[in-house]
Amino acid sequence: MEKAILKMEGISKSFPGVKALDGAAIEVRAGEVHALMGENGAGKSTFMKILNGLLEPDEGSIEFDGKKVEIHSPSEALGLGIAMIYQELNPIKDMTIADNIFLGREYTRGNSVFVDKGKAEAEADKLLEEFGMPVRAKTHMRGLSIAQMQMIEIIKAVSSGARLIVMDEPTSSLTDEEITILFQTIHDLKRNNVAVIYISHRLEEIFQIADTVTVLRDGKYIDSKKAGELDRDSLINMMVGRRLDNIFPKKEVEIGGTVLEVKHITRKGVFEDISFHVRAGEIVGFYGLVGAGRSEVMRALFGLDRADCGEIWMDGRRIRIKKPQDAIANGIALVTEDRKDTGLVLCRSIRENIALPSLGDFCRAAFLDKEKENKKCDEIAGKLTVKMSGLSQEAGNLSGGNQQKVVLCKWMMKNPRLLILDEPTRGIDVGAKAEIHSLMGDFAKAGMAIIMISSELPEIIGMSDRIIVMGEGKIRGEFKIGEYSQDDILKCALGGKK
Amino acid sequence: MMAFGGNKEGALSGQKNFKQYLRSYALVIIFLGVCAVFAIASPTFLQPTNIVGVFRQIAINGVLALGMTLVIITGGIDLSVGSLMAITGVVSAMILENNPNMLAVALIVGIGAAALMSMWTAVLVAKMRIAAFIASLSTMTIARGVALVVADGIPHTIKDTAYSEIGNGYLWDPAATGGVGFPVLVLILIVVAVITAVILYNTKFGRYIYAVGGNENAAEASGVNVVKVKFWTYVLNGALCGVAGMMLAARITSGQPNAATGYELDAITAVIIGGTSMAGGSGKISGTIIGALIIGVLNNGLVLLGVSSYYQQIIKGIIIAVAVLLDMKTKKGN
Numbered sequence: 001m002e003k004a005i006l007k008m009e010g011i012s013k014s015f016p017g018v019k020a021l022d023g024a025a026i027e028v029r030a031g032e033v034h035a036l037m038g039e040n041g042a043g044k045s046t047f048m049k050i051l052n053g054l055l056e057p058d059e060g061s062i063e064f065d066g067k068k069v070e071i072h073s074p075s076e077a078l079g080l081g082i083a084m085i086y087q088e089l090n091p092i093k094d095m096t097i098a099d100n101i102f103l104g105r106e107y108t109r110g111n112s113v114f115v116d117k118g119k120a121e122a123e124a125d126k127l128l129e130e131f132g133m134p135v136r137a138k139t140h141m142r143g144l145s146i147a148q149m150q151m152i153e154i155i156k157a158v159s160s161g162a163r164l165i166v167m168d169e170p171t172s173s174l175t176d177e178e179i180t181i182l183f184q185t186i187h188d189l190k191r192n193n194v195a196v197i198y199i200s201h202r203l204e205e206i207f208q209i210a211d212t213v214t215v216l217r218d219g220k221y222i223d224s225k226k227a228g229e230l231d232r233d234s235l236i237n238m239m240v241g242r243r244l245d246n247i248f249p250k251k252e253v254e255i256g257g258t259v260l261e262v263k264h265i266t267r268k269g270v271f272e273d274i275s276f277h278v279r280a281g282e283i284v285g286f287y288g289l290v291g292a293g294r295s296e297v298m299r300a301l302f303g304l305d306r307a308d309c310g311e312i313w314m315d316g317r318r319i320r321i322k323k324p325q326d327a328i329a330n331g332i333a334l335v336t337e338d339r340k341d342t343g344l345v346l347c348r349s350i351r352e353n354i355a356l357p358s359l360g361d362f363c364r365a366a367f368l369d370k371e372k373e374n375k376k377c378d379e380i381a382g383k384l385t386v387k388m389s390g391l392s393q394e395a396g397n398l399s400g401g402n403q404q405k406v407v408l409c410k411w412m413m414k415n416p417r418l419l420i421l422d423e424p425t426r427g428i429d430v431g432a433k434a435e436i437h438s439l440m441g442d443f444a445k446a447g448m449a450i451i452m453i454s455s456e457l458p459e460i461i462g463m464s465d466r467i468i469v470m471g472e473g474k475i476r477g478e479f480k481i482g483e484y485s486q487d488d489i490l491k492c493a494l495g496g497k498k
Numbered sequence: 499m500m501a502f503g504g505n506k507e508g509a510l511s512g513q514k515n516f517k518q519y520l521r522s523y524a525l526v527i528i529f530l531g532v533c534a535v536f537a538i539a540s541p542t543f544l545q546p547t548n549i550v551g552v553f554r555q556i557a558i559n560g561v562l563a564l565g566m567t568l569v570i571i572t573g574g575i576d577l578s579v580g581s582l583m584a585i586t587g588v589v590s591a592m593i594l595e596n597n598p599n600m601l602a603v604a605l606i607v608g609i610g611a612a613a614l615m616s617m618w619t620a621v622l623v624a625k626m627r628i629a630a631f632i633a634s635l636s637t638m639t640i641a642r643g644v645a646l647v648v649a650d651g652i653p654h655t656i657k658d659t660a661y662s663e664i665g666n667g668y669l670w671d672p673a674a675t676g677g678v679g680f681p682v683l684v685l686i687l688i689v690v691a692v693i694t695a696v697i698l699y700n701t702k703f704g705r706y707i708y709a710v711g712g713n714e715n716a717a718e719a720s721g722v723n724v725v726k727v728k729f730w731t732y733v734l735n736g737a738l739c740g741v742a743g744m745m746l747a748a749r750i751t752s753g754q755p756n757a758a759t760g761y762e763l764d765a766i767t768a769v770i771i772g773g774t775s776m777a778g779g780s781g782k783i784s785g786t787i788i789g790a791l792i793i794g795v796l797n798n799g800l801v802l803l804g805v806s807s808y809y810q811q812i813i814k815g816i817i818i819a820v821a822v823l824l825d826m827k828t829k830k831g832n
Contacts, residue, residue: 345712
């Protein structure tokens, strides 16, 4: 067995009011894929920030390659051979691949200050070929897909001599095919004795790729195990400390009359001739591959984009939606797929975020009734069990699951007739996910019509009364509960006929 | 209470520890520190007349900075404020020249003219989505040209004493209270501060200003009419520039087409020192007032100490950087 390349022990770190880490530990061997698991808020990111030198630990020691080290900055980490690939990539998009790979360590002509472009491009091309990338070093980053940008990050890390690469949710925006390529690359890294710390919420991936699993819970080290010794249930159990008998607690709900009816809406080049309906108390799942046009349909329903033609009916009345205000006024709410971009104003308080669409309801003449606002927000945040220090806490300081709950609070305040959820549990830990599923059940029970887009097949199957499958901007098929197998849906999404 | 009640957070979130206190009041501490230095170095600094003088000095910049605060919170900027002030001065002075008894009309039309002119920026930024820096640069040049055309390039003297009282008068006769009066300019500043604070903290529009600046996409997806919010923020700022233009014209008893050049930078400086983020989404009225006060006290104190005006500029520039650095450090804190 390889010896440990990284040993972090007894790492503690406190922030005002919170002990983020309390004796966290990990031991990574060269050439292994080591999954770091834990719910959101378990301290994984703080832990990795300490490894990367972005944060200094209050206590604990780091040993890298058998030597005790102190890491004060990401560049020091890189100097040691520790590279990070973040969930949200930030390449310099207007520079070429070669420029990005050699950023900060450019080849120069002799000892001059002048950059040797030719050499950089030649070296970059060599690397790209090694990694089987079908692009040239001269290409601008802007033209690449997210998966390709990620690959460039990995190439950059490896070519700078990294011996430990931390990947934070690397597959969250990749298609299945891209994931396969990524995993192939990770296997190659292993063969070259590079260690990988792999963070992901997708349990299936962990069993596919990881050799060892370390679990953190509430900032504490829980256990490390060989991946082969674990199964889904036991891993979840380690993470949440309680057994989740049912991840998808679908509630029995009586289904009422039609709430939304969409007739033949089209947005040229995006989606075409989309017709469907949703009834009260019903959860309709939209499944499809990334780029199938599901989110775009919902954006049009909510007035964020315009449909070129077609009709939208709510409760038997034809409505016209030109902007989000129209949709909101007609009882439609949309929880968008990207919390940070379109869901929350991160720099403002939870209260302001929750109240934002409902401010009109809290106004007396032109003025805000802050007491009423506060009371209502408090009520709804309590109902949806948002974990927070208070309504004044900045939304940006919450964990992903709690942020999503704040978005839900915001729309529950409007008591919508139709709730559209676009990837409601993406990037959210297992516990919060179950809570959100349970809330969806409650909403449906209260008579709300719900549309849920999800790219996770188990979620779609577990939650939906009906599943609509989209592909290439068109509806490819519709499945009622109990009338399909997982394979049917996947085949339909991939292009087979129902 | 209502006016400056935007920061009730403390009361709601329970106790704060010392560091958080420091964070909330870093600006005040910086301000008091600067005052303390001058108070020790110069015996005149703390004299009531001098203190009133400082407030009077900052009144015009303060009003400008308050409007600018709203604009910067939306994530924008307005470089045209000085030119807008000149329009108000010129228009109001010229109306009075021809109609000596129509002070109210002159002021309303003058301020209205600035607000109207600011719609150019408002449309470009809100509707056409041009960067605020560029849009307001365009307005800055156009408005200056308009002021020059309207005034025919020459200053127009204000003979109306009621008008000049706005700039030079006191609420009561200073002689009666041993030389300490309450300048009308300061009263206007206070009124404008209260109005902007109420708008920002106690109205829907104010919340939308923060939301649009904090995350335009999320605001839009929450049903906020982003175009409308931006548009009216710039127009409101234009009207406040008009008020500041009136104050300046009253003070120099003249409507001058070349007045107030470079004022935009002082206003922006006060806002930034006051802790408002240039990225938008955060900022406070109280911060801007303190920011304006810090600049005012620096100007005043350095003159009292007899520092050459050349050095004054250098010192001011350094202190601006230091104040913002300290504020950033305490904000980031942990």
